[in-house]
Every structure is written in structure tokens, then in C-alpha cells.
Amino acid sequence: MVEVILVLLGISLILFFGFFAEFIFKKFSIPDVLFLIILGFVLGPHALGWVDLSQISALIPIFTTFTLLFLLFDGAFNINLSSLVKEFSHSLILTGFNFLISTIIVMIIMMVSGFPFLVSLFTGFLLGGVSSSFVIPILKEMNVGTKLYSLLTLESALTDVFCIVFSLTVIEIINIGNFAVKSLATQLVSLFAIAGLVGVIAGVIWIILILKVFKKHSYIMVVAFLILVYVITEFLQGNGAIATLFFGLMLNNSKQLSSIFRGIASEKQNVGKKALSGELGVSVTTPSEQEFYHQISFLLKTFFFVYIGLLIDFSDTKALIIGGILSVALMGSRLGSRVLTKEMDSPNRSLVDSMFARGLAAAVIAQLAVSAGIPHADFIVKVAFVTITGTILLSSIRIFILKAQGYFKEEVKEEEPSGKLAQVAEKKNHKPKVKKRKRK
Numbered sequence: 001m002v003e004v005i006l007v008l009l010g011i012s013l014i015l016f017f018g019f020f021a022e023f024i025f026k027k028f029s030i031p032d033v034l035f036l037i038i039l040g041f042v043l044g045p046h047a048l049g050w051v052d053l054s055q056i057s058a059l060i061p062i063f064t065t066f067t068l069l070f071l072l073f074d075g076a077f078n079i080n081l082s083s084l085v086k087e088f089s090h091s092l093i094l095t096g097f098n099f100l101i102s103t104i105i106v107m108i109i110m111m112v113s114g115f116p117f118l119v120s121l122f123t124g125f126l127l128g129g130v131s132s133s134f135v136i137p138i139l140k141e142m143n144v145g146t147k148l149y150s151l152l153t154l155e156s157a158l159t160d161v162f163c164i165v166f167s168l169t170v171i172e173i174i175n176i177g178n179f180a181v182k183s184l185a186t187q188l189v190s191l192f193a194i195a196g197l198v199g200v201i202a203g204v205i206w207i208i209l210i211l212k213v214f215k216k217h218s219y220i221m222v223v224a225f226l227i228l229v230y231v232i233t234e235f236l237q238g239n240g241a242i243a244t245l246f247f248g249l250m251l252n253n254s255k256q257l258s259s260i261f262r263g264i265a266s267e268k269q270n271v272g273k274k275a276l277s278g279e280l281g282v283s284v285t286t287p288s289e290q291e292f293y294h295q296i297s298f299l300l301k302t303f304f305f306v307y308i309g310l311l312i313d314f315s316d317t318k319a320l321i322i323g324g325i326l327s328v329a330l331m332g333s334r335l336g337s338r339v340l341t342k343e344m345d346s347p348n349r350s351l352v353d354s355m356f357a358r359g360l361a362a363a364v365i366a367q368l369a370v371s372a373g374i375p376h377a378d379f380i381v382k383v384a385f386v387t388i389t390g391t392i393l394l395s396s397i398r399i400f401i402l403k404a405q406g407y408f409k410e411e412v413k414e415e416e417p418s419g420k421l422a423q424v425a426e427k428k429n430h431k432p433k434v435k436k437r438k439r440k
Helices: 002-028 032-043 060-078 081-112 117-126 132-140 146-176 181-214 219-235 240-252 254-265 272-277 287-311 317-339 346-354 360-372 377-404 407-411 420-429
Strands: none
Touching (some): 032 132, 032 287, 032 377, 060 132, 060 219, 060 360, 081 117, 117 360, 132 146, 132 287, 132 360, 146 240, 240 254, 346 377, 360 377
């Protein structure tokens, strides 16, 4: 009974600490994840030793998987269809470029450090992508435009998939000894195609259920359905996390989508413009429902970064040195993306350069390497967590500097509306003054 009380007390104090850290971020622009990681390290086996990882090891895979899929789902509520269509191709190019450069740099550093080619390649893929578990919560606390938000959110989601697919492929090569480019390409395409298809179909089904069957909003039912979408996608050999992202996009844009559906089904003439503008649709999510999802994301983010802190081990000097070098090298490699962001203004380009932290996907894959029994797996885990911590620290410092300079308080705004929208906005902003009559 005493242990139960202590666990509950610990959960309560961690949540209070997470709220306090978030307050510090909003007030002083110091990213809250730094405080959470430090707290985890202090509580962990390499400091005070108050938390025994062996007691929670069975729950970790479930927790990390749910955190990944829910953060992507929640992040989709800040992406609209127009920005998604506009930024997907740009995000895909940016993702591929940064992932390739990061992988090559990490691989070279590992090979120079004396590791075999395949082990070095695996580490490169492991640490090749930015973390959606870091990017999405940080972006939500910053006043950035929807285009930039969509670009960085999609990049982080795509690189999570790239890290997982390519790393698992190298594990298979190490264990079996076979490599086929065609099968790898087919696997990648099928992962995205199945995930996108399942996510879109699930979104359509949920919109129909809310509008025609349930006719009321059930927050917990959405979470249950979300988990079902992930499970079905994984069963069909797709990527469940990407499917949850598409599912969230469908719910977030449900008003416009349902308007288009009703416009197509309507027999009336001249409803095309109304259908496209969303006038005929109904949103299946409410502001309070979205706030509920944001609170769950806060809960998951808090415990995830505390968990990262628990795993930090500074006792291995070699792992510490290599992880530190990799952290600095990954920060420098991010500057290469400036070739693709020439059209952006200076604050936006600086923010893109600052988003290079590694996180959830790398942590999960590093643990898979141990269970798969690949050579030097234990050492790779140490290097991975030092690099995750180092990149989070460096990325947080750069973001702190940007916010301290005031770039993302009022300066970054959305594009000005054009045409009729501009006229409507102008009328709203410039209401005619009504002269009050003096009483006689």
C-alpha cells in the first residue's frame, strides 16, 4: 500500500512540475522539455535512484507507441487542408534532404570512431530524423504561421517513419544478410499508401457516425477509435502513426469536407461555391474537445521527457564524447536546409534551422536494436540517448534565443487575405463610427 501511495505521489508531483515547466517556457522562453529531462535524470538510477526502470519496462513500449500516435493526431488539429496540399511536396523534399545529410554525417562519425559499416549505417538512420515529440509541443507554444507549422509538423512525422523503416531494414540486413532496393522502396510506398488510405477512410467513417448515428461528441470514443485506427493500419502492414495523423487531419477539416460531400449530394444548383467554402458543413470536433486532446498531449509529453531523463547515463566517457560530437554535428547539418528555404523570411528560416532535436522514434528504435541482438547495441543505446539529450539541449537553446529576440511574438503572421476575403476583413476592422445624438 505504501508503494502505491508513493507512486501516486510521484505522478502528482511530476504533473505539477510539468505544469510549472510549461509556465516557465511561456514566461521566460526556456523550453520546458529541458526541465523535464533534468527531473528524470535526478530521479533516475544514475542519480538519486528513486525510480527503478526494471519495474516499468513492460509498460514502456505501450507508453512510447501511444505517445507517438497521439502527438501526431493532436498536432493535426493545427493543419488545414490548403496548407497540407501546399506544403506536402515541399516538406517531403526538405525531409528527404535533411534525413540524407544527417544519416551520412552520423554514419561517417561512427565509422571514424571504429564501428563497422552496417552498425554505423544503422546509427545514422536511427538518428537521421527530427522528433515529432519535440517539434509539435514546441510549435504549439510559438506564434508561427500555419504554413510553417504544417511544414515542420509534416517533416517530423515523415522522418519518424523514415527512421523506423530504414533502421529496421538495416537490422534485417545484419541478421539475415540480404538487401534489396526494390523491396525497400515497395515497403516505403506501401507504408505511406496504406496509412493514408486507412486514415482517410477512418476519418470519413467517424464524420458519418457523428453526423448520422451518435449526433453528439464523445471524447473518449475518439481516443478508442484512434487506437483502433492504429492497430488496423499496423495489421495491414502500414504505418499506424501516419494513419493517426491523417485521421486527425480529417477531423480537423471535417466542416469543409462534410460541406463538399453535401454539395456533391445536393440536387440544388449553384451550391458549388458554398460547398467549397465550408458553408454547408458541420465540424465534428468542438473547441473544448480539441482542448481535451491538448491536455492529453501535455500529460504524455511530460512523462515522455522525464522518461528520457531516466535513461541518461554519463558513466561511459566514450559514449558521452561521441554523443556530444553527434549533437553538434547534427546542429550544423541542419544549416544545409537553407538551400531549400531561400524564399522564407529570416525568422522562419532560423526556426527551421533550430528544429533538429531527436527524440521518441530514436529512443524506441535504440531499444529494438538491443532486443534484436545487433552488434554493439548496448553502446549504441548509450550514444543515442546522449545524442537525444544533446540535440534537445542545443535546439532548446536556439529556440530560447529566437523567442528572446521576439521573432515569434507578433512578427510572424499569416498571409494577408485577398479578394473578397480582404474586403470582408477590412469591413470588420474598420467599422463606421456612429455619432451619438445629444439629449435635449
